[in-house]
Amino acid sequence: MFQEQGRVLLLNRLRMASLLLALATAAFLIRGIVLEEYLEAHGQEMLILESILTGILLAVSGLLWIKPCLCLWRLRICEAITFGAPALFFIWFQFSELCACDPVLIGKVAYAFPLKTVIPWMVLIYTYGFFIPNSLRGVTTVVSLMVISPIVGAFMTGMKVTAVSEVLYTGGLSEMIILLSIAAGTAIYGSYRVGSLRREAFDAKGVGMYTLRKQIGTGGMGEVYLAEHRLLKRPCAIKLIRRDKVDDENILLRFESEVQATAGLTHPNTIEIYDYGHTEEGTFYYAMEFLPGLNLQEIVERFGELPPERVVYLLRQVCSALAEAHHKGLIHRDIKPGNIFSAERGGLYDVAKLLDFGLVKDNRPEKNSLELTMEGAVVGSPLYTSPEVVTGDGEPDFRSDIYSLGATAYYLLTGKPVFEGESALKVVFAHASQAVKPLTEINPKICKELEAIILKCLEKKPEDRYQKAEELSDALKALKLKEWTQEEAAEWWSDAEQFVQHEPDPEYASEDHLKATTILPVNA
Template sequence: MSSARPAPVELVADGDRRFADEERTFLHVRLRAVTFLLSAGLALVLARDLTFGRGPAWPLQAAATVAMAFLATLLSAARTFSTRGLKLMEVAAFGLAAVVVMIHLWHAQLSATVRGDPTSLVAGSKDAVIGATIVMFTYALLVPAPYGCAWRAIAAIAACPVATEALLFLVHPEVFRLARRVATDQRIGETMSLLATSALLAAYGAYLVHTMRVRAREARQFNQYRLRDEIGAGGMGAVYLAEHRLLKRPCALKVILPERAGDPRSLERFEQEVRATAQLSDPHIVEVYDYGRTEDGTFFYVMEYLHGLSLDGLVGRHGPLPPGRVIYLLRQVCQALAEAHAAGLVHRDLTPANIFAARRGRQYDFVKVLDFGLVEAVVARNEDGSSRRGAAPGTPQYMAPEQITGDRAIDGRCDLYTLGGVAYTLLTGRPPFVGETADEVRTAQVREAVVPPSHHRPEIPPDLEEVVLRCLTKDPEARFQSAEDLEAGLASCTSASDWDARKAADWWREIGRTLAT
């Protein structure tokens, strides 16, 4: 119900990064879980060894446990790490775990040798294999990595017990002599087979996990479109930056989930509406390239990808706009509405969030109206064309009274009311009506007189204020009767010549340099 909900399309600075952000976030979450698990495991092993007097290396084990807990805490902090940083922490976490296995094996074998206990010597070797196996499977199943990287990591972990035993025999020959008393070929074979089998199973598990992730990514394709990043969301679904697989053209793909779209007839009406919208040729209406359904019934449509800011974002970043610029932007919206209304399409949800100030070639502040006709298509209507009472689609801060009450037929003058609310927000930085709840705002839209925008910003020209207040009249008969009439009213304002294409280009170039620094 907030006027600041995400715009259907927003600017993405680096459209070629594909799923890089998603992959980094996934790795971050998995590493955080892994470090917590390994911290708990190392702490339990340390407690066991100290309790049963098997802890000659407890200082080193305690240091490794603290280091692992530090990594877990670091990964839990509210900050973003680079992929390289996360990979280094991945190496550190599993390196610590492998080192603990090696330290434990080293001291267990030395302790068994001092006691002359060959049985404990064999048990120490098997404990090391079990520990290495746990670390290998933890890596394979929980850390996202390509199969080749996972296999190399698993092989390195599997080699740790073997390398430790070899070094131990070399440095302490007495360990080797004791081991020869019990280390028959059969027992050595069993231990090595267990270690090798564990490594192979872990590697195969890594292969399966990686394959499933690749297939899941490939499944995130809609016909010939490949999804990249989610760039917006709304009540009907989500919007993704996408790419045509053959043309390599960036576009915005909106997914409409069947359960969000209502009954099948409503979804069918929406599909017809998208088809009709695609026939509109006004350059200020976002261009629809394609639409379709996936095998699971998800409906989607594809529109042009825009560079710039929504008017919501523009006001949010830079505050109320100059009157001349407001007129310049709204006149373009009127042109879009004129063609849509002539085609029988009523937007019904014009807000600053779905009007975009775009860069189009060398043109700046080039308006694009988004989501044309979407709400109209999914609202149940009476046979006479009016909305059923209680069916009140739209954003409360910008809804026309007749939209809320449902007591009369909805036509293009509904859009002119909402456009008046957009103008009010652009001029003052706030919508014409606010309240604690959506119901309070709807009640105000129907019953309360709007406070003149000059009350919030005295420098607003009187003639422009008169145009805005006429748009916000409760009675549709007292408003401008067409988008053409409203555009003419805006053009006649004294501030209409204060902003033009040259000033728009200068503003965007200056802001671009500012943002770049």
């Protein structure tokens, strides 16, 4: 939503800025023609370039009015043309005018050079600062280039024309720097202040019935934000589309399929969907339960490999959640440590939650496939993808999830992925062609029976793996391992307290609210 508001604002401001600059150049062009300033050779060059500049600015302005649905990066290209074209013209003008000047008049023209050079650049700087919405870093970078360009141009002109060099070194240069610095500081502050006011207004508004707080994570195709229902005061997580995917309608379809697939699952070890819909601006979002805890990727990265009994405890819960999904004909296709959350729910610790059905595939025969990825693309995470997904031999099915879960277990038990490589391509092809290194060679504490179960999950051929999630769960249950207890889990989480994302304080201060949000407009 905020990004769409920013896009529309940029579109409207660019329309005005390009039209204003086009009218200004056209006015000077007409003035020059009326006053017969273009009769000499230099004047003819100026007439041609000024006409081209006016045409470019009018063309950009026309495009912006005719095509209101231009995406953000195309608008930024229009922005670069709108301000880059006049900047190049100014550089050429300040250099060529002195070089073509009558030697008799050179002293008078050189004396006026600093102020005459600075004024058009100041207009351009002010126009950018007050018209174009940008980040503080962005506006500072652009305005700085506009300050440096005329100063560099002045030095180059001074090297060519002695009279200009004398004027610059007797106060002209300092005059230029002071005036340009004042214009730059004003423009940067103005742009920053307008942007801050817009963001504060958005933060106060939020999404639907939810007040956004802060970003707490990213998924396969979306960002997750901590939020609170305004009436129920219930903490939740809002999932939105990733900002680098806004131009891909295919991603939106997959994003919506994730909601529909997840909302149809009721298992306690699957993330629960509270609500989803569209805002007044046509924005798609959905709200899900907020989970205090850590995902398994974070746990291993911060604390190292997990005890075998704890891994078995978590895996059996995930198997149970997968069993429901598989019975409903849904394949997850992106099982990995980052998509399994270990949370505290209802006073119980190490409650596994299966997240992110963003790559879900509907495998039910009576319905059309919900597979929304590009034909021939490798789906899932390279470190945990199954061989059949890589090679394309056969259609991925429930056993592909078994492989990914086995790869996840391998990582939890050893702290290392099944295969590592310099690139994602090498890793995915390793899954299809290389033998798996036994877990006990990395972690001798793992018993042979558990190792055999994990290696069976990681068989290259789907028919050699466990055929159902229930079969894997039963095999794990049959292990002669001591059970992971709630007392052990509570003690572990007590020690890990500082790393856990907790529910927000009811007195959550407004200044801690989310400072940047992106939601994909459905009708974009």
